Amino acid sequence: MTCQSLIGAGIPRIDGVEKVTGEALYVHDLKIQGMLYAKLKTSPYAHARIKRIDTSRARALPGVKAVLTGQDVPYKLGLYMIDRPVLAVGKVRYFGEPVAAVAAVDLDTAQEAVDLIEVEYEPLPAVLDVEEAIKEDAPLVHEDLGTYSWIKGVYFPKPGTNIANHFKVRKGDVEAGFAKSDLIVENKFYQPQVFHVPLETHVTIAKWSAGDRIKVWTSAQSPFAVRDLMSVALGIPRSQIEVIVPYVGGGFGGKAGIHLEALVACLSKAAGGRPVKLTATREEECSTLPCRQGLVARIKTGVTKDGRIIAEEIEYLWDAGAYADYGVNIGRAAGYSGVGPYEVENVKIDSYTIYTNHVFGTAYRGFGHAEFLWAIERQRDLIAKELGMDPVEFRMKNLLKPGSVTITGEKIYENTGRVDKCLAIVAEKIGWPLVKSEEEKLKEKETGKYRGIGVAVLHKAPAMPPWTASSAIVKMNEDGSVHVLVGGIDYGQGTYTTLAQIVAERLHLPLEKVRMVWETNTETAPYDWQTVASRLTFMAGNALIRACDDLLAQMRSLAASILRCSEDELEFGQEEIFLRHHPDKRLSYRQLAIGYTYENGNAVGGPLIGRGKYIAQGLTFLDPETGQGLPALDWTYGAHAVEIEVDTNTGDIEVLKVVSAFDVGKVLNETLVRGQVIGGIVQGLGTAFSEHLIYDEQGRLLTRNLVDYKIPTVKDLPRKMEVYFVETPQLDGPYGARGVAEHPMISVAPAVANALANAIGLEMLEGPLTAEKVYLAWQEKCKQ
Structure with missing residues (x-):
């Protein structure tokens, strides 16, 4: 395959053979x-x-x-x-x-x-409920909170309480907005703690x-x-x-x-x-090491009769568990993202990270967004129902578009991404709205099995401090191949394959001549902040482009002196550099890799090593009282549509079809990004249907193994999954790309719950939607 076709191509994972043959060594093996x-x-x-x-x-x-x-x-x-x-x-x-x-x-x-x-x-006395934990007489999990160290001016713990952080967003005048509203809807939602469940503990x-x-x-x-x-x-x-x-x-x-x-x-x-x-044993992975935080969300929304959201007051209570070192940033990220991808003129958000005596929480795929968007996207459907409006139409009226302003004051531009296009795609492909014939309705009533469809949208940006940076090194070997060193980690997401494609494309090399150095050592690898937040492809990709350009500049300068021409007369081809108007005058990469030797033995140049770096541009600290500022590097938008069949005789829900669309800026590797989306959807279905930590009344964890804690298996896969991509190039992204690693599992659960409501009118506000919970709620509804 030539380098010209690498960007966007579905290249198989470069680590695939080593992993399936057992040659790849993990710390478990050492x-x-x-x-x-x-x-x-x-x-x-x-x-x-x-x-x-x-x-x-x-x-x-x-x-x-x-x-x-x-x-x-x-x-x-x-x-x-x-x-x-x-x-x-x-x-x-x-x-x-x-x-x-x-x-x-x-x-x-x-x-x-x-x-x-x-x-x-x-x-x-154990504190096992976030709402109890914030009461004045609640036992303190950390009596000495005031003596701890934290990043001042970014996080705001409240010594003498169980509040590890209080993050605020204030935009407009929320009370005036409610006064102008034709309808006000208030709801309380809940999402439990869940486990990460990596294959390797x-x-x-x-x-x-x-x-x-x-x-x-x-x-x-x-x-x-x-x-x-x-x-x-x-x-x-x-x-x-x-x-x-x-x-x-x-x-x-x-x-x-x-x-x-x-x-x-x-x-x-x-x-x-x-x-x-x-x-760590699997039990220690569950009970000793961290999980995803739980969430209680209270949302009050004011709308006009024609469906415009004009005011939103939100309280997020994050169950950080016993320690909140990472959890405070989840509460912060949920605050500045907190109304979802919607333009709302008047907003008041209070996001609290709260200590309890549960297993402590940390970063988890989606970084809080899967939890709070459960609440936001469930309530969007509830509001639409109150208005007598189609849920897709209601969302379209309020989604962020070019020219919109976010709740922290960030302006949305043409190149930011298009959530409205993502929603339009999934609505069309799922067959929105669902229309049933009288015959189908009769059959549903006879069998107790009802079909329904639901939608939900999402957004997320990397949650990281303004100073986070990535760097990269590309060094050329004697044969013209290159070794690539980055400090970020490919722990299964396939990023190294995509980064290798970027290098091969930029250097005009075949992919087989690009070798990613897999073992990362802080003494030899270039610096990278962290592999989190769907940032690695964006940040390391940009750093690698600069490293490649640095390498190319060195080659151009050396070749110009050898060929006795100006640098701007040279062009690069497949593993060669040549004079544009005399293409027969050319030098191969291998001739330049470690220095060029003339016929008489004189040598010039030297080993070629390219260096690159990238740091997030323009991010700011946020105002402590209003949350105003620029918190995010790039926003990735998406949408899911789900078709389900619910059996009211048992409470079981079968997912018939999932349609998902994401604006990724530019698809760099179609196979890998599709795999990321499908994996995220299945992970999202796990939190939708079965995954949750269960404690007894004393706070002892009961779900300590994969017998009691249920994750999806191949038998739980939807019958059909369709994935679509919108490409609105990110101008500062590598080849226009933006991250999408976490996003696919966000908003899967509310799409399922919205489909359940569409099927049988059952409005579930607490996850997960276990068969038992659905069955009992249906029985209660039938009594009314």
Whole structure:
């Protein structure tokens, strides 16, 4: 395949063969000479004071090399809010929180030692509901909140309460807007916590060597973030911390930030510098490591009788769980995105990130948008019903379009993207509106199986600080091929394949001559902030274009001196550079790669290495009182339409068809982006129908394995899925592209719920839509 056809082509994943043959090495596969194995002692209580920990029997067990408690590692972790201890100190704040750790010669010995550790607890009242947690008399999850470190002026914790952050948006005059409204609709919505469920659980190997040099191999999304956060927590210079990330078996946001790395490093230090490996079991993945935050949303919307939204007052209560280091930014992102892709003149949003004694929350695919858009898109249908208006027409009247202004004051331009086009596509392809014949209606009544269709729209932009940057290196080898180094991680999304296409296209190379360096090491890879927020293709793609251009400029300068011409007379072809008006005068890449040698032996030039960097342009801090400013680099818009059949005899819902459309700016790899969308849809269906964390009355987590926690299988796939792309080029995007990694799972659940309401008039405000919940709600409706 020639380089001219690479952008947009459906290139197979370049890591596919290594992964399906088992050649790809993950941290799970790694074993280092002298390595010890670690296990955790976790809390059986959601909230309790630690009165005593006796580790004497564990320390005396043969084969045990290190035992740590919170008193041994007085460090706190956090990205935006530094609030989480490496091991619990003084008290535990959630069921499953680690209180001690052991390193031993094998896993059986480590587990035996953990069982020998005695912990005496004094149970405390647990806070298990966000609405209860914000009451004045609620028990405090963090009594010492005021002593923590956080990014001042961006996050606003309230010491003496369970509020880790309060983010505000104010636009226009919301009370005046309600006064002008012909109809006001108020609703309360709920979304539970859910698990990430990557195929590969969290795993880390660490070695703390002499001179306080730390080397870490970890399954993580962001090696430079791990290095940075370990440095801050442990007080070790970044230059002495080396983080290595090989292949990663999925993350979905759960492997962003820092998790096991600091603890494992401390175990290594306590064991005299021997390497230590800690592999989370599936139960620990569920109960000890983070989940997606839950949400209670209250929305009050004022509209005119012709369907214009003129005022919206919203309160988001985010269940951060026990710690909110990452969760505060989810509450912030939900605030500035908080009305969805709609133009609303008068807005008041209060987004609270709230501590509870649940498993702590972190980034998850969609970064809060799947949760709050459940509320927004459900209520859009409820409003349309109250107005007697078609839900698609109602949305079209209010969607952001070129010339619109967002709730933070950002103007939408022609190149920003078109959510209205996405909605138009899915509505047409699903067959909107659904019209049933009398015969079909009779059959539905006889069988208890009813069809319905629903729509929902979405938007999201990368949630990241203004200063986040990416960099890239492209170095040419002797044969004219290149090795590409980036600091971001491909943990299954296929980004490295797309980045390789960008490099091949820019350098006029066949794809097989572009080699992505898969293992990322902070000592050799160029810097990248984090692989989160659907930003890697956009940011690293731009950095790579600049690195390629730097490489091309070096080649052009060298070739000009060799061919004795001006640089502007030269052009690049397939692996060659030539004189435009004398195309027979040409040089191959391999002739220039490590320096050019004349016939007499003289040499000029030298190894070709291109460097590139990219930093987000124009982003600002937001006003603390109004939320006004520019929070987002680029917005990706989309829409889903769903056709379902609900069996009122059982409450089961079968998804017959899903149609999705996204404005991605430019399709860089049709196969991969389609795969991203389909995967996101299925993940969204999981949260729509079955996925949720369940606790007992004491706050003990009950869904601790994949038997009790249900995720979709191949049997749950829709009968048909159609994916469409709108291409409104992003002017500052690589070849016009913008990110779409998270977006496909956003708004799937409300589209399903809207289809359920369309089918049988059942208005569900709480997820997930389990068969039991649907059946009982239907039975209750039939009694009315």
